[in-house]
Amino acid sequence: MTTSIPILPNIIENLGSGIIIIDKSDNITFINSIAEKLLGLKSKDVLFKPTNHIFSEKIILDILSSVKKTEEALNYKIAITKPKRRNLTLNVAPIFDSSEKYNGTVIMLINSFREKPIKFQLLKQNQKATIGTLTSWVAHEVRNPLTSMNLHLDLLKEEINENSQNTSKEIVELIETLEQEVERLNNNLNEFLNFGVISSSKKKLYNLNEVVKSIIELVQPEAEMARVDVVLKLDESIPKILIDVAQMRLMILNLIKNSIQAMPDGGKLEIKTEKKNNKVNLKIKDNGFGIPKEDLKNIFDFLYTKKKDGTGLGLTISKKIVKEHEGDIFAKSQVNKGSIFTVSLPII
Structure with missing residues (x-):
């Protein structure tokens, strides 16, 4: 006999953030204890009531209305005055049913005074x-x-x-x-x-160029269908580095797929390797729609996504893999011009 574990409520409580769920009629259907504390209210007093029972600030109601209308997630820093003045990070995302129709909204409230810079983080311990x-x-x-x-x-x-x-x-x-x-x-x-x-316990000395080439063979048909030209600029003199090949493949695949998806009308994808300052660098450059400045700082955060079908895990996984290899990853982007993702890995 299998015992059902109420894992989802426990995780929602342990997120360290206030969580509120409203239905498509803008009525409150769930509020966790942290949201209660931040807003100074009790769930029994607000459940199944309209959102204006908990939010009096017009900007918040406008954000909720925008998410419902556009069906796209939004992220804002706001100030509330009740029960006391607080600076909060407000993350609002639409919920879809099995037919991919709008079915409600989930709201995450993060106490900006206590948070590390905008992180969808679980309690550290x-x-x-x-x-x-x-x-x-x-x-x-x-x-x-x-x-x-x-x-x-x-x-x-x-x-x-x-x-x-x-x-x-x-x-x-x-x-x-x-x-x-x-x-x-x-x-x-x-x-x-x-x-x-993710664990990088299977590291061995390997040439990063070989990993890139194997990934290109895999994604070439997808790139051709998307009318994306793939250009390789691989420095054949780079030394072997200590990597978990399987995890490195996953990381590079995530980045390349992201770039291809950022060019729905076709474009150019440039992949470059080079040795610089005792590091092997990998650069993945596209000329896609780019990432807005206000989103760029959040793209590696856990569960952060602006894609309707995205999980918010791909870039988080990529960063985790790079950090497991004692490396760094960062992105530069301009709207309507494209993005460059750079991965820097140490030479042992």
Whole structure:
């Protein structure tokens, strides 16, 4: 007999931030204890009531209205005066149902006086344990049904192929949509699980150029479909460095995919390696839509994303991998001109 663990409420409480969830009618459906303390109220007094019962500041109501209208996340620093004056970081993101229709909004309130610069962070002393527990739970409770769904979809496709003359076009399209959604969920799940298990204990001396070349072989078809020209400027004289090859592949793949996705109308992707000041540097440059200045400082933060289908984990994972290798990663970007991601790794 399996005992169900109420893990989600525990994690929401341990985030160290105020969490409020409102439905599509702008009524409050959830508020955690930290939000209660920050706003000086009790959940029993505000649950299932309109948001103006907890927020009197017009700017906050305008932000909530904007997120609902545009279905895009927003991040602001605000000041509230009740129950006392506080500076808060307000992160607001839309919630979508299984049909990808707007279904509500989640609000995260971070006490700016206590926070380290805008981080979606778990309480430091509990972070590794909480993520490890959550990863194990997700791996079991989500991976298993997902595998089952894949198997049943394969069986259903076989049945349809055997009776293709009696199968309508609509049914075939529905099966294809299901396959795409299962694949998307599987990709998101893999990204989350990668975040929980990253470890660079399998390091060996290896040439970074070889890692880059292997990744290019993998993404070349995707780049061609996106009409993105890939240009390699690899310094063949760079020395081997101590890396976990599998994790380095994952990091570079994340960065390259991000760059390709930033060029929906096609463009140029330049990948460069060089030796500089006892470091091997990797630069990934695109001429895509760029990142706004106000978002650039947050892009490596846990769960931070402006993509509708994003998880907010890809760049967090990339940074974690680089830090495991005692390296640095940073980004420069200009809106409508493109971005440059630079990874700097030590030569041992």
